[in-house]
Amino acid sequence: MRAAIRQERLVPAAALLLVVVAFVLTPLGTGSPLTTFDVYNALQGFAQIGLLALAVGLTMIAGEFDLSVVGTYAVGGMIAVQAGQSSAVLGLLVAVAVGAAVGAVQGALIAWLRVPSVPVTLAAYIALLGLAYAISGGLSVTFTNRDATLWVDQTVAGVFSPRSLLTLAAFVLVAVVLGGTRLGAELRAIGGDRRASRVAGVRVERKLVLLFTTSGTLAALGGALLSFSFASANPDPGLRPLLIAAVAALLGGASLAGGRGTATGLLAGALSVALLAQIVAVAYLPDYSTQLFYAALLAVVVAIDSPGLRRALERVRARTRPVEA
Template sequence: MNSGGQSVATGADMTRTGGAGGGRRVGEESPPAGARRARGSVLRQRLGDLVSQAAALAALIVIAVVLSILSPRFLSYLNLSEVVVEGAVTAIIAVGATLVIVTAGVDLSVGSVAALSGVLGAMLMVDAHLPWPLATVAGVLLGGVAGLVNGALVSWVRLAPFIATLGMMGVARGLTFMSTGAVAVYGLPPGFNALGQGYLGPIPVPAICLVGVIVVFAFIFTRTKLGRYAYAIGSNKDSARLMGIPVGRYLVLVYVLQGLLAGFGGMIATARVSSGQPNFGTGLELEAIAAAVIGGASLFGGQGTVSGAIIGAFLIQVIRDGSVLLDVNIYLQDVIIGIVVWIAVAWDYFRRRRITERTRGIQQSVRQSVRAG
């Protein structure tokens, strides 16, 4: 405290004599150093982003190679198209899950919503005799409505996404069983069943649906206002709000899109088994989230890509397929996939901790240099 008077005098001296000049000299020195440091860390961080996706892709390739050696059936057209068709529904929903996770949210209701869309869409065809294209659209839109409710609960009632969508998980599943009396809905028109079982040339229709979703959503993620705002909201909600982004409205829209994709996935799955199954999609939410995270999406928000979601979804699907081919205990599949999810999430945490530690390191060195100066 006693030295305070002196420090005032020093401050004044700096002002009058060397202050401005000194500042400029330092300023000239710093840009190359600062630039070098920035370039290094930027590179490291880009690598970090790529690594998680590349690791997932590498794992996918390694597993595929191993499986093709262990089982001659793996690389057969029949098996591969099976993998694509089975994986398509998960992948489509995983794209939506990634969008939600990018905003630092999570949607646990997708499996139930997919089942609800599937059975109600089926009932519209079988009981209400609606033309199947119309009923399909209605099923997809129903998923959107569920998403709208999720989004409204998150944005306007301000429930945590985990809680809001956990509620919807129960509500949608309950409605599914209530509307069907817990019995599967049969008697679907063949035109509709082609959505899940048909082929366009050698390519299964679900694969075409998936490609459509990939193209549309890759564009939304990277080229549109919605995509940009989703990343901004997940990266820093307060910043987004301060910069005038209508956070609430965009969050609602994100959950609606996830709901639409869940509905779409539900309709494809229904067509695939020619029936509306009220049990469909249990555990699908975890699979979709797992696919997103395996593909590099961060549960802390701000990070995630469509390509990552696709890689993640097919990694899971290939593990499942391989387990069947190699005659592995069917329940062991879930154990393996659970472990893969642990690894992916642990990697996400590890990466984040490293970033915050580095920031803390910079702050410390700043404090030291302030004290020294």
């Protein structure tokens, strides 16, 4: 039981510390010192997955899992590009509005009909993928608004860009809202023990709809910013962004069992994942080593969270204890 508190903070702290130390030490392996550009790149990587990780992580805290965020990410990117050719801000707003609507519909199904979130969001993901294909005709769409593209990725203070700053701002906003209002506690209560939260008087259904609306909004925003940066929108990003976001959320101390996780933890998780990718790039390690690192880190998370494994260990301990206590 005691592991529960520690894990929520320990896992993200340990992950971030490990990765930061490794990042700082990379010059020892490569022989060339780190530059501010390396940090800028790492933060660009963070911007790419951060909002998705935040979206997935928030649903995990409430004991749900939103697979559809990667579909909303694709659709958001596509809509932002098509609606934003003349005005990027308009494109961004339309994309975010669509993302919110998509999330709200799913949230309603999950909250009021009490359908499990995995199949609903999986179906929504497939449908959204189809939508992205249908809007674009299955091809990448070029974003011609060059000013917007240049603006989102310009360097700010050497290491930041408006894109990474916006992503950070989203984390800060969520952290303030969850930490400063009763929403944070209610979200974890819903994930930790839904029956008890109902008994205590939490309006579970409304919170779930709000939650999925938020995750849709964040995912669409992330997708929009990404296509502005790439100056094009890809109708099918594949499952990879979702999986990396899930790794970030899990390293951020959230768990699929729910009831655990904080916005700052998720931030640490997303930063860890981004830094890890940057280390692999800076150290010229083969590409696949990122995947193996993710697998190894997740294996630790899985082992910590397996009740059967814990019981097996207790059994061994009880058997080896002397009979006379």
